[in-house]
Amino acid sequence: MNKDNITIVKTTNGKAKPSENALGFGKYFTDHMFVLDYDIDNGWHSPRVVPYEPITLDPAAMVFHYGQTVFEGLKAYYGTNGKTMLFRPEKNVERLNRSCNRLSIPEIDEELFLKGLKTLIAVEKEWIPKEDGTSLYIRPFILPTETNLRVAPANSYKFIIILSPVGAYYAEGIHPVAINVEKEYTRAVLGGTGTAKTAGNYCAGYKAQKKASEQGAAQVLWLDGVEKKYIEEVGSMNIFFKINGEVVTPELNGSILEGITRMSIIELLKKWGIPVTEKKISFEEFVQAYEDGIVEEVFGTGTAAVISPVGEFRFQDKIMIINNRETGELSKKLYDTITGIQTGKMEDELNWTIEV
Structure with a gap:
């Protein structure tokens, strides 16, 4: 079968597009989705763009029982030149395949992934919002469809990409948050x-997030699962600390997600000549730096927010205020640079974006 042969079936019942001023996140979905099937005999096959519709699965489909599913998250942007822009999508394919490998799911051909994504976006181009800060969120995911209750990798899967127009993450500018x-x-x-980006990782954090919210915090600072000593992530984001002129972030250790925004931040800092180090960071080490008065900025990084400044940490009865709860100069510069590159407002000297 020719993997480039993508069938397109257009909907005859298009949806009304929501107001760009009230999009929120993940509330609305476009008219079409991209679908691939997998089975042992044919591998990944039958690439197609079809009308967005419910998925019909048997109650014994393995996705409902053992959590063997992976996903990704990226965005398409309406560029200043009227073109549709994607930010480093090849890195999302690479990470998706690393997640597939960890979850014993057949990997996706990168060329087919990108061709399917571009085809779907071209069909749904009118859904890309144009207001500042808005974008078209892209959610690729894979689920096992085999009907079987054996505890083993499935033999059949679906790969689907759905699209959702989303509003500005910061409606009134980036704002530092409290972290528990x-x-x-x-x-x-x-x-x-x-x-891996797999479903169970996220719902396992709900209890801690609920506790943080009840205590007035927006997010959770995760420590390592063995000693409860070393800093790992904040919420579902990577985290950076600017301490005495140096930017420090937890090193990838086998339990931290390799964020694409994280990677981009490190590359930018190196390009700017700002010292940046990936290493193990204990929470006690951070507290000591705070008490010494050398913690300058803290921020999380991820696809949704790009940069999320941290205004305070809460630990037991202690509250540690960061940079007077204000967005730091470096945080703002990184946010403006990455979002500027994503939308074409700034020159892409690192060749991170592609046009659709």
């Missing part, structure tokens, strides 16, 4: 699935 340091629950451990 989590000592009871664990996000991931070495050898587990922390490096």
